[in-house]
Amino acid sequence: MTSFAARIASAALIPAALPVIMGGALALASAPAMAQSAPDAAFRATTFSLAAFGETNVAPDMATITLGVQTDDMTAAGALKANGAKMNQVMAALRKAGIADRDIQTSNLNVNPQYIYEQNQPPKFNGYQVSNQVTVTVRDLGKLGQAVDATVGAGANTVGGISFGLQNPQVAEDAARMDAVKALQAKADLYARATGYKIVRLVNLGEGGGYSPPQPMPVFAMAKREMADSTQIAAGELKVRIDVTATYEVAR
Structure with a gap:
């Protein structure tokens, strides 16, 4: 029968570096080896993170206008009736000018009571005001005026x-993209020459910006004028911009 002291001595002879069976799996990797993961390799690469943009100017081929009818009456029903009659005339005029029904959309309709305010006096009711606005898309700029x-x-x-x-x-967006990528590549080549590196590969490429319809230019004019001269409207040019970002891997 083995003595207690003999069992202790035998246990002391077990090598500390032997594999240990845990839950049926054999754990062989040491702690330093496990700490070295695949993402660490990416951090050892030298990269350039750059941004550039491309722009193109193009003539617009459509316009959006907001116009409407404002009427007043002592009753809401009267103001609405008068407004409806005038708006029907406006709609008919738009159709006669070549605007399709799909390009005419009611954008705002308000009925508001009106009051007269005098100092030290309670507000005095002064009827109702009805405002009806439509947003019109004109796809042929020759018909805008x-x-x-x-x-x-x-x-x-x-x-x-x-x-x-x-x-x-x-x-227009694709033309701006081409310019943006050319500018990005030129910038990468410049940085490589300046630092003594060579471009190895493009790691990633991202895009931002793009075409967004411009906000309406405010006019807010009461259209009470003589119609002897046709309205002249200059469309000018639109600027379409694309922003790009990229990461390049480089090496000596």
């Missing part, structure tokens, strides 16, 4: 704003 003139002649007495845009911005 004609459309404005026609609606004013038909009874539209408020013009809220105008903006120009692109029906299909894809072509």
Whole structure:
């Protein structure tokens, strides 16, 4: 029978570096080896993180205008009736000017009581005001001035704003993308030459920006003027910008 002292001595002879069976799995990796993971290798690479942009100017091919009719009456029903009659005339004028029904959308309709305010006196009711606005998309800019003139002649007495845009911005965006990538590559080559590195590969590429329709330019004019001269509207140019970012791996 083995004595207690003999068992202790035998246990002391077990090598500390032997594999240990835990839960049926054999753990062989040492702690330093486990600490070295695959992502660590990425941090050993030298990279350039760069940004650039490309722009292209293009003439707009559509416009959006906001116009409407404002009427007053001592009763809400009377103000609404008068407004509806004038707005029907405005709609008919737009259609006659070549604007399709799908390009005419009611954007605002308000009925508001009106009061007269005098110092040291309670507000005095002064009837109702009805404001009805439509947003009109003009896809043929040659008809824009004609459309404005026609609606004013038909009874539209408020013009809220105008903006120009692109029906299909894809072509302009792609041109800006090409310019952005060329600028990005040129910048990467420049940094490589300046630092004595060579571009190994493109690690990632990201995009931002792009075409967004401009906000309407405020007009807010009461359209009470003589119609002897046709309205002249200059469309100008739109700027489409694409921003890009990239990471390049480089090496000596």
